Amino acid sequence: MTKDAAYICPECGVRSPASALTWCCPRCRGPWDLDFRAGAVPLGALAGRVNSLWRYEEALPLSSPRASLGEGRTPLVPLADTVSAKLDFLMPTLSFKDRGAVMLAELARRLAPRRVIADSSGNAGTAVAAYGARAGLDCTVYVPEATSPKKLEQIRAHGARLEVVPGDREATARAARAAADEPGTFYASHVYNPYFLHGTKTYVYELWEDLGGRLPDTLFLPVGNGTLLLGAALAIAELEAHGLIAGRPRLVAVQAEAVAPLARAFEADALDVTPAAASGGAAATLAEGIAIPHPPRARQILRAVRDSGGEFRTVTEDRIRDAQRDLARRGLYVEPTGVACWAAALAEPPAGTAVVPLCGAGAKTGMAQ
Known part of the structure; x- marks a missing residue:
């Protein structure tokens, strides 16, 4: 069903088969990691392979997908002299959530649960709904009441049921986790299930391929729950372990100034998000997709940024608005969350080469007001 892989708790060491529906560590209730050894991807053999993220088959814990929609292999375009x-x-x-959602849907398809649930501020929910439909799964998506109407429409269009939860993103996550404990339920969590990270890591494998077997000096990455950053760190470690890159890029993690618990913890040299760093809850921010006051993988995110010699940066609401308008004038219509990294790069241009991800389409939210 899967390659040789098993769930393991990074804090407790508890293990569980990857075929189980146990969505978190039963001892500490923390998210799983995946005990999986990725093989070396042969750069010279990629040209004739399928034009999707599944071309990196040696590095993926699943193979022969039926749930694929051709995701991955997105363009890399220049924005400035050294920034793409x-x-x-x-x-x-x-x-970008499609990278991880296809892995969750493919795994769930093989496990054949009674139902699949997910929670999201919007984009992960739309991705799970779409790939769940592709895989023939019964899906329910929990969303906060402030979710963009266009994202709600997209989730419904894919045939998933919506559970709109009063309150913020944290309240939504609590509701979904309670439902995830019901028998026969597969929790398609982009935070708790590590298969999602093995999907998002293909972002870096694509950069590595497109840049001819190297990586840029700096990777800017938006961070709420940190799934793109942790996937990137995973891919970098795999490429380095196989001797396929000469050095690691710096990870620059970007948060909205209004909701920046990880940035505050990093500045305080803390190992985890502290109550002080997470205080204030999910204050209003245009970057709804990264408005996470208590990220469950905070310790891993902070460690990954520090290990890379990187840093955290925060961006104001005005800078988010300006960056969205700037990209639109360049022909790129991106939602506010997706422009956060470009806002950070504009405020303080990086030394050396850098890549910023434009993570979500502006058609999902419209222009920031």
Whole structure:
């Protein structure tokens, strides 16, 4: 069913078969990692392979997918002299979340649960709904009441049921986790299930391929729950372990100034998000997709940024608005969350080469007001 892989808790060491529906560590209730050894991807053999993220088959814990919609292989285009943008909003559901959602849907298809549930501020939910439909799964998506109407429409269009939860993103996650404990339920969590990270890591494998076997000096990455950043760190570690890159890029993690618990924890040299760093809850921000006051993988995110010699940056609401308008004038219509990294790069241009991800299409939210 899968390659040789098993769930393992990074904090407790508890293990579980990857075929189980156990969505978190039963001891600490924390998210799983995946005990999986990725093989070396042969750069010279990629040209004739399928034009999707599944071309990196040696590095993926699943193979022979039926749930694929051709996701991945998004364009890399220049924005400035040394900064390029990867257009991950050009995915089947118009966001980078497709990279991980296809892995969850493919795994769920093979496990054949009674139902699949997910929780999301929008983009992960639309991705799980779409790939769940592709895989023939019964899906329910939990969303906060402030979710963009266009994203709600997209989720419904794919045939998933919507559970609109009063309150913020944290309230939505709590509701979904309670439902995830019901028998026969597969929790398609982009935060708790590590298969999602093995999907998002293909973002870096694509950069590595497109840049001829190297990576840029700096990777800007938006961080709420940190699924793109952790996937990137995973891919970098795999490429380095196989001797396929000469050095690691710096990871620059970007948060909205209004909701920046990880940036504050990083500045305080803390190992985890502290109550002080997470205080204030999910304050209003245009970058709804990264408005996460208590990310479950905070310790891993902070460690990954520090290990890379990187840093955190925060961007104001005005800078988000300005960056969205700037990209639109360049022909790129991107939602506010998806422009956060470009806003950070504009405020403080990086030294050396850098890549920013444009993660979600502007058609999902409209222009920031």
